[in-house]
Amino acid sequence: MRLFSYLSSFINAWRDYPAEQNTVLGNRYTVQQRIGEGSYGIIYKCRDQQSGNVVAVKQSRPSKGDYAKELLNREAAILRSLQHPQIPAYRDFFTDNRHTYLVMSYMNGDTLEDLIFEQDMKYGEVECIEITLQLLKLVRYIHDQGYVHLDLRIPNVLFKDGRIQLIDFGLARRIGEPPPLQAPVRKKFKADSSASSVQYKDSKESEDLRDIGHFMLFMLYSTYEPDHNNRGATVERSWQEELHLSIELQNMIRRLMQLSEPYSSSLQFMHELQSLANARDYPSDKKGSL
Known part of the structure; x- marks a missing residue:
């Protein structure tokens, strides 16, 4: 069985060998x-x-x-x-x-990871709200066309010339569409094998919103400063405890992550986030930039 797995992996790697530079497709x-x-x-x-x-x-x-x-x-x-x-x-x-x-x-640009870890960018609540509203406009466009992206991860959101670009629609589906048929699985694999199945998200707006919640937290953690006085602490703290967020934004992220009543649609979340931005009346010199 081990020899079979090795040969199978070798053959697949050979078949998937990428095209070399200057190859004409x-x-x-x-x-x-x-x-x-x-x-x-x-x-x-x-x-x-x-x-x-x-x-x-x-x-x-x-x-x-x-x-x-x-x-x-x-x-x-x-x-x-x-x-x-x-x-x-x-x-x-x-x-x-x-x-x-x-x-x-072709689209290129910086990811949020590039901006934070290579360019030392920091994103507080002001910047987080501004950028999330930009991302939401794109997501709202996709939802209005009847699709969900289902892969709103850090590598798929690019920052270029003050605008956000959204790439990789490989997992996208129509709203309400069932997952694609999964590739057949060899019965010889053990029941606990990690290769036995592929997990798919439901084709719901709430799945894109959950990804946006993770995206926002990644952004907000750029300003996180560990408490060096608690080096010996063994209890892991939640993001609600580690990040100093307003109660309004904290409640929004909880709803995005489905830790409390989830949003019924991306439009509902956009209205709430825009209302929060307007209510804060942030000075223009504190506005974040991409």
Whole structure:
């Protein structure tokens, strides 16, 4: 069994070996560099030989077979229906050497992690509210089109020239749509094997809101200063205890995280957050920037 697993892993790694620099995909897109990898896809920064533009090309992972191709087809269909300057635009879809590719407009920028740990940015309540409202406008657009993103993690929210960009719609689905059929699992795997299943979120706005709650906490922790007087303490404190937040913002995050009555929609949360921003009447010189 161990030899089988080793050989299987080796073969999959060989099949998923990324395209090298200067490889031409579909007789059109020249690979400049690999910029990302996921469970079901590999993403390249490429030069479009016809237009001269830089584009992002996502390849379905060969080792995942038809299942990865199905997910890429789904993502292509969603991007076709979304037309927003802060979301990747659909450009092309093709098959080359039995591999399937989705071509999108290329977007780059800094992640929140880059800004905090490399540029030493700090985000208090003022900045957190301002940035979250920007993100919410994008999320509201997606929800208005009938979709949920379902992957609003730090790497998928980019900061560029004072604007937020939202990328990677690989897990997005229509609101209320059931999860895609899971790839078949080998019965020989043990019942407790971590490879036995894939967990999917429900296609609800509340799942995107929960991700936004995590996003806000990550931002707010940039100002956290540990209490060095409690080095010997063994009890782990909650974010409510560690972060000095207003009761209004704390209650909002609790609702986002579904620790208390959740929001009925992203629109409801946006109205409450905007009302909080207006009520605070923050001085303009204290406004945060991206």
